[in-house]
Each structure stands twice: as C-alpha cells, then as structure tokens.
Amino acid sequence: MNPLTRTGVPAPAAPAPPPDTPEAVTPLMEHAFTQAPIAMALYDRDCRQVRANDEMAYISGRTEDETHGRLLTDLLPDPPLNELARQGAQVMRSGRPARADVRVTVPGEDRERAWTTFLTPVEDGAGRPLGLAVAALDTTREYLARRRLSLVNEATARIGTTLDLARTAQELADVTCGRFADAVTVDLLDSVLADPVLADARPQDAPVTALRRVAQRATHGAPPLPRPGRRAVPLAPRSLPARVLASGRATRFHLGAHAGPCRWSSGALTFDESTRGDGIHSVLAVPLKARGQVLGLAQFARSRRSGPFDEDDALVAEDITARAATCIDNARRYTRERAVAVTLQRSLLPARPATQNAVDVASRYLPACSEAGVGGDWFDVIPLSGTRVALVVGDVVGHGLYASATMGRLRTAVRTLADLDMPPDELLTHLDDLVLQNQREQHDPGAPGSFDELCATCVYAVYDPLTRTCVMAAAGHPAPVLLTPDGDARFLDLPHGPPLGLGGLPFESREVSLPEGSVLALYTDGLVESADHDIRHGGDRLLRAMAGAADSLEETCDSVLDTLLPEKPGDDVALLLARTRALPGDRTRTWELAPDPSAVADARALATRQLTTWGLDDLVFTTELVVSELVTNAIRYGAAPVRLRLIHDTRLICEVSDAGHTAPRLRRARTYDEGGRGLFLVAQLTDRWGTRYTPDGKTIWAELLPAA
Template identity: 55%
Template sequence: MDSAVDGLVSQAARGLHLRVAQLISEVEQRLRCEVPALWEYPDARTSEYIAEHIGTILNGLEDGTRLGAIDPPAPEPGRTGQLAQYGIPVGAVLRAFRLGQGVILDRMLEEIPRRTNDPELVGAAARKLIEGANAYVDRISERGVVAFQEERDRRMQRRLSMVQEAGVRIGTTLDITRTAQELADLAAEYFADIVTVDLLDSELRRDGAPAEDPLLLRRVARRSVSEEPSASVAPQQLHTYPKGARPYRALITGQPSLHLLDMPDEPVRGSIPESEAGALRVHSMLVVPLSARGATLGVAQFFRCGASLQFNDDDLLLAQEIAARAAVAVDNARRYTHARATALALQRSLLPRRVPPQSAVDVACRYLPAGARSGVGGDWYDVIPLSGARVALVVGDVVGHGIRAAATMGRLRTAVRTLADIDLPPDELLTRLDDVVLRLSAEASIDTDGEAVEDAGTEGDIGATCLYAVYDPISHRCTLARAGHVLPSVVTRDGTVDLLDLPAGPPLGLGGLPFEAAEVELPEGSLLALYTDGLLEARDHDIDAGVARLRDALARPAASLDATCETVLDAMLPERPDDDVALLLARTRALGARQVATWDLNAEPAAVAGARSNVSEQLSIWGLEEFGFTAELVVSELVTNAIRYGRPPIRLRLIHDRTLMCEVSDASSTTPHQRRARVFEEGGRGLLLVAQLTRHWGTRHARRGKTVWAELGESVAFPQLALALPGWDSG
C-alpha cells in the first residue's frame, strides 16, 4: 500500500511538473495579492525563491521522497534573513509559506484522482501529502524564524552600537559645523551613501528675528561615497526648499519620513547634484528633522544608492535616534556659541577701544579670549591719564569665564577708573577696590527674591586679581601695588629682562588684609610689561617655564611695541589657549626741564605777585603768551588758597605737555571744596572761578601734604560765566 501511494504521488508530481510555469505563476499571483510586502523590494528576488521552492518540492516528490523529508533550497535561511534586512515582518514570511503550501497542495490533490480510480488509494495519498506538506512548512518556518530572529538580533546590536558610537563621536567639540559634520561622517560610514545636514539660519543667528518664509537654511555638513562630490549647494551656502518639498515638510511638521524613489533625480534635487544622483542611482532617502529642547534646528537627509539595500522602517528609527543625539549636541554648540559671542562682545565693549592720549608712555595692548571650552573670561587692561602728566597702568583678572565674569570685569574696571580719578595711591586704591569686590560678592549671594543663596560660598563669591601702577614721567618713578597678581616684567634699554620684586598682596575679595606699594625708577625707554596669568601658565609647562619663555620673547628686538606684543603672544600661547590673556606693554617717556618749571614760594601774601610774574615769564619762554591772563588768574587763586589755608612749604609747578598744567603743593592735608558765595560775601569765589577757567581741576594727596592742580584747555577765551559770577566786576 505504501509503495502504491508513493508511486501515485510521484506520478502526480511528474504530471504537475509539466505545468510548473503555470503553477509558479499561480503561486506568485496569489502571494502578490495576499502578501504584497514581498514585492516592495526588487532586490529580494521573491519570484526566484518561489520557483526554487516549487522545483525542489516537485523534484523530491518525483524521486519518491516524503514531502516532510524534503530539504528546502540551501540558501533559504539566508534569504529569510535578507527579508529581515528589508524590514519585512516575519509574520508576512510565514503567511507566504502557508499560502504557497496551500496552492501547491491543492494542485497536487487535483492531479492525484487523474492517475487512479481507487478512492482508497486517493485518500491515502491525500492524507500523506497533507501530513508531509504541514511538516515541510513547519520545518522551513522554524528555520526561517530562527534566521529572521538572528538577523533582527544582529541589526538590533548594530543599531545599539551605532547609537552608542554616536554618543561618543558626535558632539566632541562645541563647534556647530564640526558637530554637524560628525553626524554626516558617522551616518555615511555605517548606513547611508550620501548625507546632508542643513540648519535654519534663524536658529544659527538667534537674533530674535522671526524665521524667513520660505525657510532659509545653511548647508553646514555633507558626506558622499563618491570620490569627488560636487554638491549643488556649497558648504555654508544659504538656500531654500520649495514649499511642499520633503525637507520643508519635515521642518514644518517635525516628523521624519522614509521615501522609496522611482525617479531619483527629481526628489533629491537641491540635496545632491543631479549628475551624481544619476550616476549613483539614488533609490531611497530618509528625511529627519533635527529637534532639541522643543525647537527645530534643521533637517538631515540620508540617501542610499546603487547596490545598497533600500532604507526601511528600522533604518528610519536608527536615523531618528542618531539625529536626536546630534540635535542635542548641535543645540549645545549653538547655545555655547551665542553665549560666548555675547560674552566676547560684552568683554570687548568694556575694554578700552583706544588708548587715551597721554605723553607718559607709549602703549600697546592685547586681549585674547580662551579656547572654545573655556570661553571668554574676566581679564582686562586699562590706561588712565592722571594729573601731573602721570599715567596709571592697570591689568586685572576676574576668576571664572562667561558673561558673569565679563560683567564683573566691567564693574571693577569702572571702579578702578573712578578711584583713579580721585588720585588715590596704588595701595589705597586696591584697598578700596577690595571693598568693592566684597560688596559685589554680598550682592551676588542674594537671589532675586532677596533671600540668601544656600550655597553662597560657591554662588556668591567673586575673586579677582589686579596690578595697579602709576608712572610719573617727570620723576621717572613708578609706584606699583598688586592684589594676588603675577609679577610684572621690566626690560631695560640694554635688553635685560627682570621681574619686579613687589610686595605680595592678597587677591581681591578676601578683605581685612593690607596692600603694600613699591616704588622703582624707570629710566626713559624702559619697557614695562603687565599681563595676566594666562600668558604664563599652560598645560604643557609650569609658571617658571612660562617666565623663562617670556624673558626670551621680551628680549627679542622688534620694530614697534605692537610687533613686540605679537612676538610675545606667538611665543607664549598655543593656537587655542586654556585661559584668556590680557597683555599691556608700556615704554616710558620723560618730560625734561624744558617742559617743567618749579618755584618754592614763601607763605606770605606778597608771594602771589611774584608767582604771577614767574608764570608770565615762563609762558613767554614756551611761546604760550596767549595763556598768560588765564594762567596768572588761576595761579593767583591757587597760591592764595595755599597761603591762607595750607601750611608751608609751598611749591608752584607748571607743566607744558599736551596742555598747560598748574600745580600748587603744600604740607596741609585739608582738601579744598568748591562752594557758591553769597552776593555780599567777599570770598568763596576762587575755586568756582578756577573751575570755569580750566578743563579739569582737582586735588591729590601724598604721604605728606596735598597738591591742587588745574589743567588749562586749548581755548584761551575767557568764559562768559566767569563774568557773571556774583560780585565780579569786569571793569
């Protein structure tokens, strides 16, 4: 009986084999209708697999092999895994197996009754066929599921590895363009042939302006498998996508999309050149918006072409995960770039834009922000003209980086200029500045609601260092004091470089500790170098090595002070310094006897007339006769006040520099004050008259006594306000 059944099945298979093309067509038509996903990917070669399966089954039955014992085609597990690569669900594959089995089994069952009239034999053959068909489908389904799962596991592991590698490789710097290029490089290396990254220009500028319509984008990154790609959109070029285009829809909706392309040229126009699209045969693309923290920053597009597998839904999920990480990194870089640009603009706006005119020193100065990671800091420099042709040179460093440090720097620079304007000695000025820093720290430790910050030690403390120097071109003496700052350097005219030995002062913000000043003589032509610690300290050497390198750089001959600045910076700093740097170079000048005249006066009223006579004579020598009347009047008032309210010795000094300066010194520490006299009062108009006749006037105190000074302007016209003073008789 078994042999008869096997023979009958073999005859039926042989007869059906004669119509195998018709059978293959019927199975393919059934599967196309029921499982169309198998034909979405031409590279899957589904029709070939159907023919191989049918041929294997019929050949096995003809040879008398039980259907359940027939081995499927050798590459079958690999083919099932390939379907997994395309993203076809395993359920669709198993359904295809069952549907194909059903069609073949139906045709076999139709063929068997044509070979015999024995109903018992037909029934036995049918039962054997059904049993064998179920066993065959179960076996190939089991193998297919295993292959499918293995491929899914490999793809999942690959996906996790790529996401993990994206976290390592994307966002290594805070540079927007480099971060976007890292995304393109990673994607092109692993799962795309062409990658483009476009960012909204409005998000890059972040200037508060509304987004353009149509949206204006900047091509910040691109990567292609072609050896020499020639993109239709150049790097950093601004461009737009037409409304309705896939990238435009992604930007508007924020939704990613997968597209299988029938005509490659048109859908990718604007993303890659048409010639390259045709040559590489682009067949699928992913469009993924770059979104972070609720904002859409741009769009990334991924293309596959040629022999590469078409993108599927798993690839879209992978692209989304990588793009999400890249978007956060781009947003971090964008935020940092804007914050750094703001801090740098603030820093540069708070630094002196030009050196004020003065004759005490020739000056060259530089400020360099730190590298991208550190950002703008609180280093500053300043040149402040003082009375008596003197000049104050300042260099300081606020601890920290960013806008807060820059803003604190601006407040301290303003405080220094205010304190310098009242002619405080360097050590006393630093004491007052220390009080200012303490007040700023106290203010910073209070939040906006007026409550103390819990961790005030880290949030509220403000630290700074400062070096303040006052140079007098008449005496050639320089008085310096420092608050935790690095020592300055001096280059003598013979090229010797030395560090000035100054008393060590505490950094600003500690409070309660004294500051000391030192006085040194700087002959004409000496070079005084003030700088912040960022010039000396670096990761590759300590401060001692930095000082040695600075000595060598300062000792090199240069054509100008600006050239010396560049020489020092090139020798001391790497391309991207770890800390910001302020550098101030000052070459001393001198005012000789031909520009300064000094007289010692007796403390008696008769000395006033002699003082006026001396002034008139000296102005004639200098060729400044036009200043005679105004200068004599100012000197009369200042000398009279010194005789009446001060103490001897009394000294009168004229300085002929950019302007004419008059100074009267005495041993009293009492500061004169300007007041408005009553109509019938005889006194009280002297300083008011001096204020009207001069550009500036003021008082500076020394260790013993004071000096009242006045600076006459270029104009010698007698002010009308002086004629209108109460009690003034012009006749």
C-alpha cells in the same frame, strides 16, 4: 484510474498505524523537517548533502534536487559562506559542534540578512560520526537591533565633542554615514546661522524661510554630493524639506521602480527625482528639534546596494538627531553667549590708548578659543595729574558673560579710584573692599556663578616721567617684566598681595627707578600658563621673548604672542607694553612761597616770567588768575609750606601744594556773597582740575591747553 489497482474504483484506504508507532512518527518528522521555518540540511560523512528543507532551498536559491549529493565546499564556494564549509569539515573531524554568524543576501532580495548557523555532528549510539546537521536561524531583526543600539551609543560619544556648531553637524554626518546611510546631509535654518547676538531658532509653528547646508558625507559608490553652498536656499512651501519641518516628524520617502533612482540636488537641498542613473532609492528626512525649537533638517539616503529605511530605522534616526540637535542647540547658545561676551568685553576695553606723553604703549587682547569661553581679562592706560600715567592689567576668574560683566565693573572702579590719585596699595585695598561688598550684596549660594565665587587679580602701576620712578602693587597677579634699554629682561620683585575678594589682608607698594626707554610688560596668566607647561616655564619663555624684542612695541607684542601662545589658547590673554619717557628738567619749575597773602602777587610774577620763557604768552592772563586763586586758597585754608609748580608738557599744568588735608569744594556763590567763586573760576578757565593727597598734605592742580 487508480494506478495501484488499475481500475476506476478507488482503492480502499489503508488503516492508519497507531500514533505511537514508528510508522506514524516517521511521516510526521518528515513533514516537520520539510516545513520548519529554520533552514536545515543534512550531510553525510563526506560532507555531501543528503537532505535540505524548504527554507534552506529558499535561502540558497536552488531546489533540493539541485543540491543533493553536492559537497559542502561546492555549495558554499564564495565568502563569507566558504568559512562555513571549512568549519563543517572541522566539526566532522573534531566531533565538536560550532556556531557561526554570517550576513548574506538571499537570492531575489535586495537587503542583506543576518544568520546564526549551527553545525552539529550526527553520531550513532556508539558515538561514531554519521554526518553533519546544519541549521541556519534568521537573526536579522536581533542583529539590526544590536547594530542600532551600537550606533546610538557611538553617536552619544562622538556627537557634541566641541561647542562648534558646524563641527557638531559634521559629527552627525560622520557617525551615521556608512553604518546607517550611504549619504547624509545636515541643513540648518539660516536664522540659526545668522548673527548669534540677534538670531534665535524658529518656533515649531513658524514658517520656514531658508536652509543652509553645513555638513554632508557620502560613502564610496554613493551619488556625489554637491558642495555646501555659502548662500541660504529658500524652501518652496510644498517641498519635501518644508513638509518635514512643518510636520516635525521623521518622514520616509521611497522611489518606486517607475520613478527610477534620484540624485542630490543642491538647488533644493533635497533630491531630484527626474534624474536617472546610479543614485538613491530611499530617503529618511528628520527635523532637528531641541527644546521645542526647530533648528534644521537631517537627511539620510540609501543607494540600491542597501535596503530601504523602515520604521525601526526612523526611530533610531529620531533618537540620534534628537541628541545631535541638543548638542547643536548647546553650541548655538554658547556661540551666541560668547559673541555677546566678546562684544561686551571689547566695548569695555579701551578702543585706543588714552592720550598722554609719559609712555608709549602697545596692547593686545585675545579671547580664549571657543571651547574655553571668553574670560574677564582687561587692561587700561589712565592719564593722571602731573603728567603721570597709571597702567592696569587685571583678570577675573571664570569665563562667560558673568566674567565680562564683572570685569567691566572692576575696570570702572579702578578708573574712579585712579581719579582720586590713590597710591597703588591703597587703590587695591579699596578695590578689594568693593569686591567683598558685591559678594555680600549678591550672595546666592544656590545660583551658579554667584558673586560669592568672585575672585580677581590685578596689577596697578603709576609712572612719573618727572622723577622717572614707577610705584606699583599687585593683587595675586603675575609680576611685570622690565626690559632695560641695554636689553636685559627680568621680573620685578613686587610684594605679592592676595587676590581681590579675600579681604582682611594688606597690599604693599614698591617704587622702582626706570631709565628712560625702559619697557614694562604687564600681562595676564593666560600668556605664560597653559595645559602643557606651568607658569614658571612660561615665564622663562616670556623673558627670552622680551630680551629679543624689536624696537617697535607693536612688533614686540606680535612676537611675544607668536612665541608663547598655542594655536588655540585655553585662556584669555591681555598684554600691555609701555616704553617710558622722561620730561626734561627745563620743562618744570618749583617755588616755595611764604604763607602770607603778599606772596600771591609774587606767585603771579614768577608764573608770568616762566611762561614768557617757555613761549606761552597766550596763557599768561589765564594762568595769573588760576595761580592767584589756588595760592590764595592754600594760604587761607591750608598750612605751610606752600609750593607752586609749573609743568610744560603738551599742556600747562599748575600745581599748588600745602600741608593741609582739607579738601577744596566747588560751590555756587549767591549773588551778594563776597567769596566762594575761586574754584568756580578755575573750573571754567581750565581744561580740567582736581586734588590729590600726598603723605605731606595735598596738591591742587589745573591743566590749561595752549592756543592751537
């Protein structure tokens, strides 16, 4: 029955008003207001709600009838919405519109949404306030996009600040935890964390064997994470990590209501779905890939207080993990190169000091911290003829394998030149020529670290315990420190030659008398120079540390390093300490011989008597043969004066000097040759022999070992 006519006949339809009349526009405006996708509400002068559309009723969780006539402050009593109520009252008083951005969770939903709210005063034609219009626009998508972009930018700045692999992985967890996920773990392939010299990352199509957790973080209120285990965890072929690593793509995993929340499982490095309680409901697993290789797996998890991961979250996670994977791969490659460089460098340095009695030595070598890389510092102790010893410390500019390999070549060259018994200035000149030759042979302007950039410094010293003098020369290297027996420490004033590799500039030697028991300190600039002070300040600290040195050279090395070096030195450090000894005068005898063949018999007799005095009767026969051959060669092929010197140290040393400059040559005589066997006999009867040149001629020397 029609309520208007109260009959069963429908009432005739009222004629529609013209479309441009107020009667036609008003219903249209009413429908537009009610059905608008933007939440809108109207308030009177007292901030009491007059109207609210359907969208506003939905996001408030109350119908229009329930909110009609309520004060704005009553409708929005809790933060952050109470700030909107305060701004609404301010808009009514000032007549100026306002805008506010808030984030709230709509009743019935489990994810927070972002809203941009406009508060606009409503005025009549005369500008008098009539009420307040509130419109709320859902800007969640834009807000999340800005937040993701900000997260990516922050990840770019904060991930990869060092070349430490574990720290880089932890930086990934720290950046994303809280802003992107409630819990984050980073697991790396066990092969990536294995021996850096032998290990390499897994090709993408290779089977996964085991993962090791290296980083993790969880927000307050998230399920607790197990501590990273020291052992690698094998992966089941059908496990979630194995499937994600095999696919090479990010995978979202949501737990339905029937499964309940889950917790972290240390045994599987993922989640245990059978565990009930306050846990995780959404997981995003992303493989760590760099340069076509899989390095590990990053897992992000959200608890019930955060919404599930969506496709946009997966894209952001892939972007961030790709950046992190590149940094982790850089750290892995650097760690491997550094391990190779350290292994190479330590193999090139002496494992223990060479046996000699001229000096007591102690040494230390410390590679730079991981951020700086291994350098090209080296040291050496080289026994020379006549009980002398050579002390060497050098530094190749640069870091890495190139510097270590260059250091090895220079150390070998120094040893070869030292065997020729060259004076220090001449040795450095030949070493400089060698560096220049390498630059010319390996010159490649387009290659990084090419030999045209090679530069090195070196100090070379030769100490003689018979004369208690030390001859040394430097090539762009810090001056050695001398600690005298009375405790006075000072830098030695050496001619400062140019670094190796410049060419065309001379080197000079200087001879210094050293009392027995003096300590020489040779070092590289990493000991006295750092980012927080210059080399002059470091040198003063070194002098103070040496002045308070202990009697033990080993303890002195440790004390100097502890005093001068920071926790993480920025450059390699080589330190060589040598305490001088002196050979007593009764351990050496020298005779000048007539340049006549008859002097050979006199030389044998003199040598025999001296060996008897020293108690070396077991060497008399061999020494007679060696002296006969060396003196005969000096008289026959050399020039006067001819001298014979015997030195009794841990071995017997025979030296024959003459004024000639003709080098002796070892050759194999034919069956019927009458001569040419002298040096061959010397080489067979002695432990070692050689020649050294002096300003006055040459000296042929041979060493014989006493019977045990």
